[in-house]
Amino acid sequence: MKTILITGGAGFIGSNFVRYLYEKYPKYRLLVLDALTYAGSVRNLPESGFDSERFQFWYGNVRNGELVDSLVSQSDMVVHFAAETHVTRSIYDNFQFFETDVIGTQVVANAVLKYRNRVELFVHISTSEVYGSATTPLMSEEHPLNPMSPYAAAKCGADRLVHSYWATYGLPTVIVRPFNNFGPHQHLEKLVPRFITSCLLGEPLRLHGDGQASRDWMYVGDHCHALDLILHAPPKKMAGQVLNIGTGVSYSISDIAKVVKDLMGTPEIPIRFIDPRAGQVFRHTADTSRIQHLLDWKPKTSFEEGLQKTIEWYRGNSDWWKPQLWMREIPLTTPAGTRAIH
Numbered sequence: 001m002k003t004i005l006i007t008g009g010a011g012f013i014g015s016n017f018v019r020y021l022y023e024k025y026p027k028y029r030l031l032v033l034d035a036l037t038y039a040g041s042v043r044n045l046p047e048s049g050f051d052s053e054r055f056q057f058w059y060g061n062v063r064n065g066e067l068v069d070s071l072v073s074q075s076d077m078v079v080h081f082a083a084e085t086h087v088t089r090s091i092y093d094n095f096q097f098f099e100t101d102v103i104g105t106q107v108v109a110n111a112v113l114k115y116r117n118r119v120e121l122f123v124h125i126s127t128s129e130v131y132g133s134a135t136t137p138l139m140s141e142e143h144p145l146n147p148m149s150p151y152a153a154a155k156c157g158a159d160r161l162v163h164s165y166w167a168t169y170g171l172p173t174v175i176v177r178p179f180n181n182f183g184p185h186q187h188l189e190k191l192v193p194r195f196i197t198s199c200l201l202g203e204p205l206r207l208h209g210d211g212q213a214s215r216d217w218m219y220v221g222d223h224c225h226a227l228d229l230i231l232h233a234p235p236k237k238m239a240g241q242v243l244n245i246g247t248g249v250s251y252s253i254s255d256i257a258k259v260v261k262d263l264m265g266t267p268e269i270p271i272r273f274i275d276p277r278a279g280q281v282f283r284h285t286a287d288t289s290r291i292q293h294l295l296d297w298k299p300k301t302s303f304e305e306g307l308q309k310t311i312e313w314y315r316g317n318s319d320w321w322k323p324q325l326w327m328r329e330i331p332l333t334t335p336a337g338t339r340a341i342h
């Protein structure tokens with residue numbers, strides 16, 4: 001029986017991955033460590049998990065070395081998602097971002113180093129935000145790292161820290177750089193759920209700048225599938241890899257607003273343009289040839305299909321998202337010096 005430690009497993013992507021593993025691999029033991037910040041919830045975890053011997057939830061902080069050591073010492077693999085993740089929040093207070101994303105990663109990496117004889121693979125979830133705005137139409141793993149926001153800078157620090165543990169100590173690390181994800185259980189502060197719930201509530205959609213900033217949007221189920229392949233490839237083949245995960249296609253924020261409105265049957269909902277967000281990345285599209293070549297992975301879910309599934313989930317789960325409504329708006333001072341709601 002394999003034991004997998006998942007940090008940040010009560011958040012959006014982490015919990016999708018925990019449910020994926022829990023359903024697909026009944027013989028695996030899953031340890032979930034999560035500090036249950038505003039972004040995490042035990043309601044995201046598999047319902048029957050709490051009665052199961054092969055599932056343990058640990059309410060705790062990734063900066064707690066003793067706790068992390070004890071969990072890593074029991075694990076064959078570690079998948080590290082835990083992070084502060086909202087770019088806009090990192091603009092007005094980045095303290096927790098560096099504490100959790102950088103120092104938290106150092107704690108996890110140190111525990112893996114301590115128990116290197118036990119741990120076969122340490123998968124660090126980085127982000128495409130480490131690249132900053134694209135200098136080439138498709139961004140490969142060799143694209144320069146030019147983080148544009150404190151969130152991206154913290155994640156970049158963590159990304160390079162993990163790289164250094166591979167280079168210095170030969171730890172079996174994989175750095176995954178996912179592009180934008182969407183799907184069920186994503187916090188309402190993020191764009192896609194914000195648009196969907198605005199349509200459900202009949203409110204205007206708020207778009208930053210001119211709405212032309214474009215990103216590569218991937219359905220979270222495809223991300224889980226890629227991580228599954230990474231965990232099940234020979235660890236020697238994976239060690240030291242840096243892998244983009246995305247679709248290779250980008251959509252502007254305006255495109256997304258339009259598709260969401262159309263799919264939800266609410267084309268009449270108006271769009272309200274607000275000030276551009278500082279630290280905005282303008283174009284982001286993945287070159288995924290490396291993971292395609294190594295693991296024969298390609299996303300299976302089209303953008304519309306993924307959005308449809310996501311819309312259905314938010315339609316059916318208003319009791320999950322209604323308490324988050326007040327967190328959709330973040331007051332910020334804009335580059336022009338005015339106060340705006342982002």
Ligand SMILES: NC(=O)c1ccc[n+]([C@@H]2O[C@H](COP(=O)([O-])OP(=O)(O)OC[C@H]3O[C@@H](n4cnc5c(N)ncnc54)[C@H](O)[C@@H]3O)[C@@H](O)[C@H]2O)c1
Nearest residue numbers: 008010011012013035036037039040061062082083127181
């Ligand atoms: N969502 C995306 O589009 C996206 C894209 C690329 C990369 N990522 C990365 O994927 C990972 C997961 O992102 P997400 O969207 O699921 O984030 P999220 O904000 O939904 O979840 C983060 C989880 O980490 C937990 N957490 C925060 N601080 C912690 C701490 N100190 N100790 C333990 N747990 C802590 C939270 O409680 C929450 O459950 C992050 O590392 C993020 O940087 C996300």
